[in-house]
Amino acid sequence: MDILVAFWDGAFGSTYAFWSATLVRATPLLLVGLAVALAFRAGILNIGAEGQLILGAIAAAAVALQLPPAPRVVMVPLMMLAGMAGGAVWAGIAALLRRRFGVLEVISTIMLNFVALAAVSWMVRGPLQEPTRVYPMSETFAAAARWPFLITGQRLHLGIVLGLLAAGALWFVLARTAVGFRIRAIGAGARAAQSAGGVEPERVAARVFLASGALAGLAGASEVGGVTWALYEGISPGHGYTAIAVALLARLDPRWVVVSAVFFGALEAGGASMQREAGVPAVAVQIVTATILLSVLAIAQWRNARRPVGAPE
Amino acid sequence: MSELALALRDIHKRFGATVALEGARCLVRPGTVHALLGENGAGKTTLMRIAFGMLHADSGTLERDGRAVRFGHERDAIAAGVGMVHQHFMLIPAFTVAENAALGGRGHLDRAATAERIRRIGASTGLAVDADARVRDLPVGAQQRAEILRALMQDARLLILDEPTAVLTPLESDELYGWMRRFTASGGTIVLITHKLREALAVADEVTVLRRGRTMLEGRADEISESALVTAIVGEGAPRAEEAPRGRSSGAAVFTLDGASWADAQGVLRLSPTTLTVRAGEILGVLGVEGAGQRELLRLLAGRLSPTAGLVVRPDRVGFIPEDRLHDAVIPDFSLTENHALAEASRLDRLVPWARHAAATSAILESYDVRTTGPAAIMATLSGGNQQRFVAGRERQRAPQALVAENPTRGLDVRATARVLDAVRDVAAQGGAAVVYSADLDEILAMTQRVVVCFGGRVTDVAPPLDPADRSPYARALLGLGA
Numbered sequence: 001m002d003i004l005v006a007f008w009d010g011a012f013g014s015t016y017a018f019w020s021a022t023l024v025r026a027t028p029l030l031l032v033g034l035a036v037a038l039a040f041r042a043g044i045l046n047i048g049a050e051g052q053l054i055l056g057a058i059a060a061a062a063v064a065l066q067l068p069p070a071p072r073v074v075m076v077p078l079m080m081l082a083g084m085a086g087g088a089v090w091a092g093i094a095a096l097l098r099r100r101f102g103v104l105e106v107i108s109t110i111m112l113n114f115v116a117l118a119a120v121s122w123m124v125r126g127p128l129q130e131p132t133r134v135y136p137m138s139e140t141f142a143a144a145a146r147w148p149f150l151i152t153g154q155r156l157h158l159g160i161v162l163g164l165l166a167a168g169a170l171w172f173v174l175a176r177t178a179v180g181f182r183i184r185a186i187g188a189g190a191r192a193a194q195s196a197g198g199v200e201p202e203r204v205a206a207r208v209f210l211a212s213g214a215l216a217g218l219a220g221a222s223e224v225g226g227v228t229w230a231l232y233e234g235i236s237p238g239h240g241y242t243a244i245a246v247a248l249l250a251r252l253d254p255r256w257v258v259v260s261a262v263f264f265g266a267l268e269a270g271g272a273s274m275q276r277e278a279g280v281p282a283v284a285v286q287i288v289t290a291t292i293l294l295s296v297l298a299i300a301q302w303r304n305a306r307r308p309v310g311a312p313e
Numbered sequence: 314m315s316e317l318a319l320a321l322r323d324i325h326k327r328f329g330a331t332v333a334l335e336g337a338r339c340l341v342r343p344g345t346v347h348a349l350l351g352e353n354g355a356g357k358t359t360l361m362r363i364a365f366g367m368l369h370a371d372s373g374t375l376e377r378d379g380r381a382v383r384f385g386h387e388r389d390a391i392a393a394g395v396g397m398v399h400q401h402f403m404l405i406p407a408f409t410v411a412e413n414a415a416l417g418g419r420g421h422l423d424r425a426a427t428a429e430r431i432r433r434i435g436a437s438t439g440l441a442v443d444a445d446a447r448v449r450d451l452p453v454g455a456q457q458r459a460e461i462l463r464a465l466m467q468d469a470r471l472l473i474l475d476e477p478t479a480v481l482t483p484l485e486s487d488e489l490y491g492w493m494r495r496f497t498a499s500g501g502t503i504v505l506i507t508h509k510l511r512e513a514l515a516v517a518d519e520v521t522v523l524r525r526g527r528t529m530l531e532g533r534a535d536e537i538s539e540s541a542l543v544t545a546i547v548g549e550g551a552p553r554a555e556e557a558p559r560g561r562s563s564g565a566a567v568f569t570l571d572g573a574s575w576a577d578a579q580g581v582l583r584l585s586p587t588t589l590t591v592r593a594g595e596i597l598g599v600l601g602v603e604g605a606g607q608r609e610l611l612r613l614l615a616g617r618l619s620p621t622a623g624l625v626v627r628p629d630r631v632g633f634i635p636e637d638r639l640h641d642a643v644i645p646d647f648s649l650t651e652n653h654a655l656a657e658a659s660r661l662d663r664l665v666p667w668a669r670h671a672a673a674t675s676a677i678l679e680s681y682d683v684r685t686t687g688p689a690a691i692m693a694t695l696s697g698g699n700q701q702r703f704v705a706g707r708e709r710q711r712a713p714q715a716l717v718a719e720n721p722t723r724g725l726d727v728r729a730t731a732r733v734l735d736a737v738r739d740v741a742a743q744g745g746a747a748v749v750y751s752a753d754l755d756e757i758l759a760m761t762q763r764v765v766v767c768f769g770g771r772v773t774d775v776a777p778p779l780d781p782a783d784r785s786p787y788a789r790a791l792l793g794l795g796a
Binding site: 176177178181182184185188189191192193195196197198199200 | 617633635640641642643644645646647651654655656657658659660661662663664665667
């Protein structure tokens with residue numbers, strides 16, 4: 001009972017718990033969840049959101065630390081752009097490998113995740129290390145590079161606004177626009193999209209890959225700009241992997257990604273509190289997460305199997 | 314031998330709200346070829362899947378060799394000597410024939426022994442297949458022989474063949490019929506699910522006709538007339554094909570190939586340089602055995618391939634009905650409206666006009682008799698005939714002046730076939746040009762003015778024979794024997 005109380009207190013129990021713990025944790029999951037959902041809708045198995053997020057964080061931190069001082073209205077958008085560019089470049093490597101050499105993106109993106117980890121590790125010990133050269137982290141950002149909070153006294157920051165805007169935009173693009181329709185078409189039936197629709201699946205896929213990477217990179221910028229105000233080695237505790245669960249739980253629908261990101265944010269916040277207050281290892285939360293995900297996938301599979309696809313004639 | 318090899322009585326089966334079988338009966342005598350006829354959705358495949366233990370009847374009785382049986386699983390049916398070759402083959406493409414044949418067996422896999430058994434059975438039945446060839450490298454006819462061999466290796470004495478000739482050339486079909494006769498002469502029994510009336514009458518000893526889940530007619534094939542069969546299959550008012558007049562049209566050129574050829578990525582010439590004109594008001598028939606170049610010819614005309622040499626002149630919009638509609642024409646998980654928009658996917662700009670596509674979809678459902686719940690229905694929930702009518706309607710609607718159709722009636726029943734062929738005829742009747750490939754010579758001769766035959770990547774114009782009933786010029790060209 002104490003455990004559940006601790007869980008509830010940590011996730012929803014107070015205004016602080018909700019606005020500053022749950023939603024702050026939901027922010028990167030929302031952006032990366034959208035990145036994964038977008039890629040999966042196009043049939044691209046981008047498992048590399050983790051690495052793309054890290055590259056986005058590095059790029060945004062580099063802008064925050066290396067550029068001459070500038071006002072916040074200039075600095076924050078620059079960090080966003082840098083983060084998106086960083087993520088897109090990282091995804092672009094996998095996209096290029098896929099297009100030129102037919103390398104499966106599942107393999108290349110996972111491997112690039114490890115390269116990204118090594119890159120951030122080197123950055124915080126080399127080019128971007130704090131001036132005393134003692135700690136493996138960057139200097140703390142100047143005030144102009146810290147993203148604005150939305151509510152006084154709460155840690156909720158600009159990042160969630162970007163996430164909500166991105167969710168709305170992505171839903172609109174996929175449901176209503178020609179570009180979104182082509183994306184869904186190559187994901188649901190690449191051969192038919194090509195043969196009946198004249199769409200070139202690989203061209204569309206390459207662009208989607210870049211956009212997906214940009215969204216994940218934006219999450220990285222949002223983490224360093226809105227939460228840590230510095231670049232650390234452990235900048236992402238596996239957001240890129242959790243995001244796959246977020247996207248799948250939402251059945252790749254951008255609107256539901258919002259709900260599912262908040263849900264996973266609450267699980268993380270509650271789990272942290274559970275560990276603090278009730279001494280339950282955070283692994284317990286991961287077990288809960290995994291159980292939920294498996295149930296969702298099993299139910300989806302079961303429903304698919306029951307649908308009379310190609311009913312016998 | 315008085316007892317029946319297989320008896321299904323008063324079988325009922327529903328899928329959700331859809332009633333598939335409503336008191337169907339099928340009585341199969343041993344040592345016979347028994348044709349099971351009916352429209353798409355009549356319940357033929359469902360009934361035989363029940364006999365094979367793949368599906369369970371809601372009610373009714375099943376007897377094998379006079380004993381009441383319950384097949385809970387395909388294993389039980391196989392143990393009772395029943396085998397089934399499905400319309401869509403159930404072989405693993407990356408496995409060899411021997412490996413596929415060994416699937417479902419127990420214990421460890423002895424490749425050499427399995428291959429040896431395949432060779433032995435192949436030699437004794439005349440169904441020769443290379444046991445060590447990977448299935449994906451085999452032509453369709455050989456894949457089918459592999460399926461039959463697999464069933465025979467499991468000691469099947471009653472074999473259910475679901476539309477076995479749908480993918481075969483006439484020659485391959487004849488070989489299959491020959492084998493069927495030998496198999497029944499040696500005491501085996503065959504249930505042949507088919508749409509082809511002439512095939513049923515020619516090869517079957519007995520016939521059962523299903524319509525809407527009920528048995529409409531049963532009896533000896535030599536005692537039933539073709540017209541009685543047609544009436545039993547489709548009810549009153551069955552459509553009848555008429556032979557089209559032969560001859561050339563003098564309309565304006567709609568399609569022109571000028572020395573156009575196509576080579577694949579490995580540089581292998583799949584279609585030799587071809588010069589060809591299809592004029593307004595004309596239907597060009599294309600014949601060819603598997604891999605003879607017709608696939609490439611049709612795709613050049615439809616604009617799905619660009620010639621590697623030579624010139625193709627064609628209208629900006631060409632309707633195309635590809636053979637493999639579930640992979641090439643529609644997206645099964647999309648709604649009908651989305652599948653309607655799919656044909657315009659690369660031309661669309663900015664927003665997709667969903668309301669317009671929904672309205673246009675409704676119009677197709679109406680005028681092409683597509684039976685479903687509405688434009689929002691998911692494509693995969695439609696039967697094959699309804700899917701094809703939708704595709705035909707969509708392609709006609711977007712490109713009224715030019716249509717290329719590749720085996721458009723494959724696996725369709727009489728009524729759906731008529732509707733799809735009407736769509737092709739409409740193109741020519743309204744001053745457009747149509748090109749049709751079909752594996753069915755009768756179908757081509759019945760509806761086209763002019764026929765070209767593909768053989769070994771070459772396209773030959775076949776002059777119409779003086780006697781319209783003489784089919785030998787086409788058959789000779791198909792087999793590469795020259796005119």
